[in-house]
Amino acid sequence: MQVIKTWNYLRGYVIIRVEGLTLERFLNLAITSDIYLWDIKRVDYTVLEIKVTIEGFKALKEVVKRVGCRVELIDKKGVPFILYRLKHRKMLGFGIVIFLGLFIFLSSLIWSIEIIGNEEIKTGDIIKVLEKENIKSGIIKYNIDKDYMKHLLLDEFNNISFLSIETKGTKLIIEVKEQDLPPEKIDTDTPCNIVATKKGVIVKTIARCGNSVVHKGDVVKKGQTLITGVISDEYSEEYILVHAEGEVLAKTVYSYRLDEPIVKLIEEETGKVYERWELKIGKKGIQFFKGDIPFENYNETVREVKLFQNGIHLPFKILVHEYRELETKEIKQNIDFLKKSTHIKAVEKVNKQLSAKVQIESKDVKYYIEDGILSTYVVIEAIEDIGEKQIININ
Structure with a gap:
């Protein structure tokens, strides 16, 4: 169906209004004369609106004479009529050509570089490496050698296991x-x-190699030697250095405090919305209708207006800034429910500090209320190996 509409638009067609008492005869004669009519709408008992090709409109003259109906031309649609108008409006045609040329040129540029998947490697470090090779916003995307980029980044960053580079419209996407x-x-x-x-x-x-320098019940601090790799003779000043091996189990304590107000302030939307439109090209934006935001307290969201739904990326974006008015309300929370929720949250925070090999010995939870604040204390005692090897500096 869409193909037929496109073909009709390319060939050109007109919209006509046919008025008379013999409309059925008019349609029958048009069909028998092989005149293609479509989108036939009955406006009134004696009036029809019809779409017909340019050739068909010319052929209708004989049909109109035979049935005695009156035909009125309402509108002209399609490429032939556009070209005819441009022929007589050279400046308009020139402007359209310039616009299309500029649009095609801007669409061939990379306007933004997006790095995804990186955690340890900073996005800024990747961008700096690319900029040294002149790979940055404004580069023509057809000049980008993706294989060269992959080798460049893999050589620069040793901890990259996989690299994917693709262009989507005017955006260069690097997945790491x-x-x-x-x-x-x-x-x-x-x-x-x-x-x-x-x-x-x-x-x-348990000292498998080396000498233990701490005993059960000793309190040790971070960095303190537990098993030494320096084996000395008590009767002389001579010593030997070994690679210490062993385990040192200790009781450790993990704690977390979570404060939550009993009377809580919440923000709710009133339903009032204020909008601003913005045209953004690269990092620069032009806002329209720059009035003062009529709300003292508001929540801002930004959404992009998609001109095309089939994945076409343009060199510019149309953004809508929505400002939704908020009003503040006070609500008193249920103490029992608040204790349960803060207990769960605090335990989750403590568990994030624990490694998989930690053996939990005990857990204690205490609550205090002061100045309208519920404080939840979670203390977990655990047994774990706290030993870590450290090279002996001979110098």
Whole structure:
């Protein structure tokens, strides 16, 4: 159906109004004369609106004479009529050509570079590497060598395991997947101590190589030596250096405090909305109707107006800034429900601090109310290996 409409538009057609008492005979004669009519609408008992091709309109003269109806030309549609108008309006035609040329040129440029998937690698560092090779906003997208870009970024960043580069309209999209680098291991021939990674109370020490310098019940702090790799002779000043091996189990404490007001302020939308339109080209934008926002308290959202729905990307964006008025209300929260919710949130926060090998010994939760604030304290005691190898600096 869409193909037929497009074909009719390319050929050109007219919209006519036919008035008379013999409309059925008019239609029958037109059909028998092989005149193509479509979108036939009955406006009144004696009036029809019809679309017909340019050739068909000329052929209708004989039909009109035979049935005695009156035909009125309402509108002209299609490419032939546009070209005819442009022929007599050269400046308008020239302007359209310039606009189309400018549109095609702007569509061939990259207006933004989007980096996705990176966590450890900073987006700014990737952009700097690309800019050194003149790959930045404003470059012609057909001049981009994607294979060269991949080699460039893979050589620069060792922890990239996967790289995808594609262009969507005027946007260059670089998808990065980083590889998890294992912690740096100390060679077994390298002398080292085992030191505490955090504060704790010693529960058990197992020294497979080296000497334990702490005992059960000792309170140790972060960085303190637990198993030494320096083996000395008590009767002389001589010593040997070894690669310390072992485990040091300690009781550690994790805590978290969460404060929540009993009387809570919430914001609700009143239903009043104020809009501003913006034309954005690259990083620059032009706002229309720049009046003062008529709300003291509001929530702003920005949405893009899509001119095409089939994935066509334009070198500019039309944005609508919506300002929704908010009003503040006070609500008193149920204490029992508040305790349950803060308890869950606080425990979740503490659990994020725990590693998979931590053995939880006890959990304690306490609540305090002061100045209208409910404070929730969660304390978890755990047993874990707090040892970490540290190279012995011989110098």
